[in-house]
Amino acid sequence: MAELSLSNIVKRYGAFEIIHGANLEVKDGEFVVFVGPSGCGKSTLLRMIAGLEDITGGELTIGGRLVNDVEPADRGIAMVFQSYALYPHLTVEENLSFGLRMNGNPKADTERRVRHVAEILQITELMKRRPKQLSGGQRQRVAIGRAIVREPQVFLFDEPLSNLDAELRVQMRVEISRLHKQLGTTMIYVTHDQTEAMTLADKIVVLRAGNIEQIGAPLDLYDDPANQFVAGFVGSPKMNFLKAEVAELQAGKATVVLSDDRAVRLTMPVSDPVVTSGTPITLGIRPEHFSEAGQGDADLTVAVDVAEHLGNTSYIYANLGGEQLIIERPESRSLGKTETLTVSLSAGRTFLFDAAGKRLR
Numbered sequence: 260m261a262e263l264s265l266s267n268i269v270k271r272y273g274a275f276e277i278i279h280g281a282n283l284e285v286k287d288g289e290f291v292v293f294v295g296p297s298g299c300g301k302s303t304l305l306r307m308i309a310g311l312e313d314i315t316g317g318e319l320t321i322g323g324r325l326v327n328d329v330e331p332a333d334r335g336i337a338m339v340f341q342s343y344a345l346y347p348h349l350t351v352e353e354n355l356s357f358g359l360r361m362n363g364n365p366k367a368d369t370e371r372r373v374r375h376v377a378e379i380l381q382i383t384e385l386m387k388r389r390p391k392q393l394s395g396g397q398r399q400r401v402a403i404g405r406a407i408v409r410e411p412q413v414f415l416f417d418e419p420l421s422n423l424d425a426e427l428r429v430q431m432r433v434e435i436s437r438l439h440k441q442l443g444t445t446m447i448y449v450t451h452d453q454t455e456a457m458t459l460a461d462k463i464v465v466l467r468a469g470n471i472e473q474i475g476a477p478l479d480l481y482d483d484p485a486n487q488f489v490a491g492f493v494g495s496p497k498m499n500f501l502k503a504e505v506a507e508l509q510a511g512k513a514t515v516v517l518s519d520d521r522a523v524r525l526t527m528p529v530s531d532p533v534v535t536s537g538t539p540i541t542l543g544i545r546p547e548h549f550s551e552a553g554q555g556d557a558d559l560t561v562a563v564d565v566a567e568h569l570g571n572t573s574y575i576y577a578n579l580g581g582e583q584l585i586i587e588r589p590e591s592r593s594l595g596k597t598e599t600l601t602v603s604l605s606a607g608r609t610f611l612f613d614a615a616g617k618r619l620r
């Protein structure tokens with residue numbers, strides 16, 4: 260087991276900079292998830308940690324040792340990819356033992372480790388099969404097993420569940436969580452799926468275009484996003500962003516009105532000196548944070564566009580000044596027959612952002 264430290268890590272391909280100085284501390288035994296949209300640099304960052312990509316600038320330490328120029332095989336890491344990369348002509352057992360055999364590990368120890376891993380992953384009965392005789396989920400389990408037998412100090416996962424169907428993804432997600440509890444090994448996991456990030460991570464690192472936007476525990480990101488990007492990325496369905504402006508500013512309190520319904524006024528404390536009266540801003544509210552009409556600080560009436568009824572909950576897609584709005588209501592089957600819906604907003608459950616997406620507090 261080991262802790263990791265990234266200090267001002269930069270990656271450039273020629274003149275093109277992909278990672279712009281990443282700083283991150285990963286504690287021993289921590290489960291860290293890198294999340295962000297496709298192309299934001301998650302894999303590049305992970306591959307630099309693995310030693311599969313050169314580090315252009317900055318320092319990477321694993322277990323207190325500077326490893327910038329250490330070979331991948333000598334970093335004490337094991338990596339699991341989206342493509343399982345199993346040897347098709349070898350059995351499950353041979354796939355699991357391959358690396359140890361190549362390293363000349365004692366036979367008895369190799370057999371013991373392979374047996375142990377097969378038990379942990381419940382694949383003992385599959386040992387004589389070849390990869391093509393396995394389901395996608397079983398193959399992914401073998402790929403993970405191949406990483407475990409190496410008994411690494413750090414596991415690195417790059418979108419390991421992307422090739423699985425939705426149901427299996429949920430199941431494997433739970434298994435990976437259980438595995439982390441059981442092994443207690445440091446894990447770094449890359450995904451573009453915010454649900455995976457929220458459910459797996461001790462600590463989430465949100466990336467955008469090669470920059471770390473925020474680092475925090477899943478619910479801290481949900482409750483207290485640093486900016487509009489993180490606010491929109493964490494949570495499902497995503498946060499609504501409504502055009503608004505500051506109507507009044509008095510004694511550290513701002514009164515905000517919605518641009519498309521100026522009768523909707525919310526008053527909240529704002530210490531940010533950037534805000535002045537008349538400033539156009541964005542008001543963020545999560546679909547699940549609307550309440551019953553009359554129960555919040557200001558009521559809003561919208562035209563219902565589409566109502567989705569999931570049994571336990573309903574998603575109402577509504578229209579406000581040409582912008583789509585998603586409202587989550589506890590099971591409300593009759594909705595959709597009505598033309599309009601009135602809900603309530605509370606100042607304490609909304610977020611303010613400036614035109615650049617910076618959070619106003």
Ligand SMILES: Nc1ncnc2c1ncn2[C@@H]1O[C@H](COP(=O)(O)OP(=O)(O)O)[C@@H](O)[C@H]1O
Nearest residue numbers: 272275277295296297298299300301302303304
């Ligand atoms: N070998 C390379 N040469 C040039 N650009 C690359 C190379 N590999 C990745 N990139 C670019 O780096 C950026 C980040 O890629 P990547 O780390 O794969 O993103 P992610 O894993 O978040 O989807 C992308 O814009 C990609 O085009």
Ligand SMILES: [Mg+2]
Nearest residue numbers: 301302303417
């Ligand atoms: Mg990637």
